[in-house]
Amino acid sequence: MTVLTIKDLNVTFSTEGGDLRALRDVSFEVPERRIVGIVGESGCGKSTLINAILGLLADNGRIDGGSILFEGQELTALSAPKMRDLRGQRISTVFQDPMGALNPVLSVGRQMQNIQYRSGLSRAEKDARSVDMLRLVRIPDPEHAWARYPHEFSGGMKQRIAIAMALMMEPALLIADEPTTALDATLEVATIELLQDLQQQIGCSVLFISHHLGVIAELCDDVVVMYAGEVVERGTTRQVFNTPRHPYSIRLLECDPARQAERTRNLPTIPGEIPDLRRRPQGCIFANRCDRKVAACDELPPDVAVGDGQVARCILAEAV
């Protein structure tokens, strides 16, 4: 069973300089009870993808083609009120800055009560659940923490409270957008382990967006590699990290200083820049920076299945 199936999704923004192809033929799945990581650098379309799923594209953006299937429902055809009902109940989100999710003038407990407005529980039951949830995310002394305000917590605790609130309604899908990026390393690993635990207990799926390869490797079951609005490679974390097939994935992994076991003063890089998506080049999106480019790369590459679920958008995927 898959919770979320995205098929050939295309998103375009109309800008002053012309139409910008923000996502081109994006396809991947989030299976039940799995953590899928999306990795990519700035300009790869991660945020557009999330906004498209949540029905929150900016006014100048439009979905022109493809489908987003969530629990059997086609989200691209869903009305705004229905989409709103879905958000926060069946699909919830955690962002880099926890204060985006927390209202500074309401106590944590009050906010957790508000989230449960559709649960039909009595106030006492709601509060008991809130306290349980805070305990679950390891907030010390949850009975008292419940009555406190967001600013009284440290950054790491605020993020854990945001996670508690996101998981309160036991959603089918949690979208976590760089939730650990603003945290220090010691808090980052603690938050990752917490997410992993909670996901198993609640049994939801997670779509985890990060630019941090180490975090993705540690947390995720599957990985989707994005570059300039396209999914260039996807597969299980082991497949992508151990035997990457798309030249961009290969180079990206090489660039991480953590992958360089030998101490070196000459770190690998990917020279060049992502193409202007208002004037998308004809062929492969990575061709202008690719060191394996051949003549055939001037044509759009197909998604090549290289074995057991691993797919790379590169004509050389099998040879690599």
Added chain:
Amino acid sequence: MHIGRGGMSAILDVRDLRVTFRVGSITQRRDILGVAGVSFEVNPGETFALVGESGSGKTTLARAVNGLQEISSGSVTFEGNRIDTLDTRSMKPVRRRMSMMFQDPVGSLSPRMKVGDLVTEPFRIHGVADVNLREETRRLLSLVGLPADFAERYPHQLSGGQARRVGVARAVALNPAMIIADEPTAGLDVSVQGEVLNLLNDLRERMGLAMVIITHNLHVVHHVADRMAVMYLGRFVETGDTEEIFQAPAHPYTAALLSANPEPDPDKAHDRIMLPAEVPSLLARPPGCEFHTRCPWAQSKCSTEPPAIVERDERRIACHFPLDPGARPPEQKGAA
């Protein structure tokens, strides 16, 4: 190449530096120690890394060394001269020799100035008249690998990596002897951060620069720094050769930091030292060893007596019970 402590030719020598901040209202004024007595030296051509989590005082320390932050005691000696006692005017010539790069690649560039004016501003500030500014612009841009026509761009027209290159060009414009780089890879993509680090390293080799790099990214430190210091609550808990520290961290905090670094390898077995509890507030420094509240190895002595500095070869460790190589915590307390 590591001339250790007492290397006679240190370009920067910091002794027992303290920085205090005044906080609170008039009625409840309190001083907090942002940097609580730190000593280190940097040799010519050497890269020294300051590592620590947010709030550890590493940026404050860098600013204090650069004279942007008043110090409350201790000394800073640069190229043989005390510079912490200098006023703004006497500090000016020092600023030609020691330049600083700030965290935000775009935000540290004045938004209404063109790249050409930005990279040559040091010449104008220091009244260097005998140069052709246009030629200097071309020279500096090519030095950092940017096309000459970038001189006409404004900072908002640059990507993070390009803006960082402009920052580097400006920092080396007047041939300094030392650069302090505060999080030089912050805000950069992985594929670009290598470019910047390689560039800095290349310039270091070509110009014989000494460098102080402040970062929280341990993987970066491993590749670029000769020596490193780990900061916790405004103090150095461990100082020494980078390679050696990575091989065998002797301070429990260093060990925890190193083990907390997520690695991009799905098959890696994680043998983590989890730190319970959160970082204490600077307003309520724990007694004894300030790390004892989170230390898995803490013993009763640790909560009462501040540790003396233990020296092991080139290593300095602020711990009562420095770790032996490969030590594991006695028993994992309830993980954080």
Added chain:
Amino acid sequence: MFAAASEDRRQWLKPLVRILREPLGALGIALVILMVGGAALADFLSAFEPNKISPRDRFQGPSLTHLLGTDQLGRDLFSRVLHGGRIALSVALFATAASLIIGIVLGLIAGYGPRWLDNLMILLFDSIKSFPTVMLALALVTLFGPSLTAVVVVVVLVNVPGYARIIRTQTLALKTSEFVTAAQSMGASTARILRHHIMPNVIGPLLILASMDIPVVIAIEAGMSFLGLGVRPPTPSWGAILNDGFTAIRDTPWIAIAGGLPIILTTLGFTFLGETLRDVFDPRLKARG
């Protein structure tokens, strides 16, 4: 990221096109051009001297000879309105420019200087601001006598506290920004930091606000001249013409109209222009109303 040079060349045209695209902006520009053009070409557009008294032609209604009629001394009102426009616009521009310069300098000092100086200056700004404009005008005229100088001083005193506060607030915000710290670490002097790093980043919104204040300045000049506190007779001023017409508004309404209409049109023109400028460049300022 692309074609940066050609973008630069078109840069100056863009705002104009954007203003003209807004109906109110286009109307504003048209009105401003009409008034400024009339004032600048006053000598060519009117055959009559503005101050020439001609008792025979008193209280004549609008006609082909006297487009707006004549006043109680037989002076041609069209000519007086055009020449009055010169006074109104030059006072407005001069007083606004003076307010801007003083406001920027004081704002930079308050924002960048030591805390005690900032507090002192804020106290000063607030005390000036708390004075009603009319009282301020009366007090100054009592001290110096009615004159254009009095008008300019009143305008400057009314404008400067607000301008300085805006500059101060932004300067305070930029004072700790990374690019200012970077300039300090390079050894830049305070004057250099203020001139090259802070000022270019803080004056934009102020210029827009000042353009919206021009109608207020014109109204102050007209108002003071109407009350006899501004321009001294016989110098033509819209406020003075309005006052002349006011006494005989029942019998000769065209005099009051000749004085009032340009005030209304100019005020509207600059207001439309200023508001469009604001909307086009800095929508955030809308809140200030």
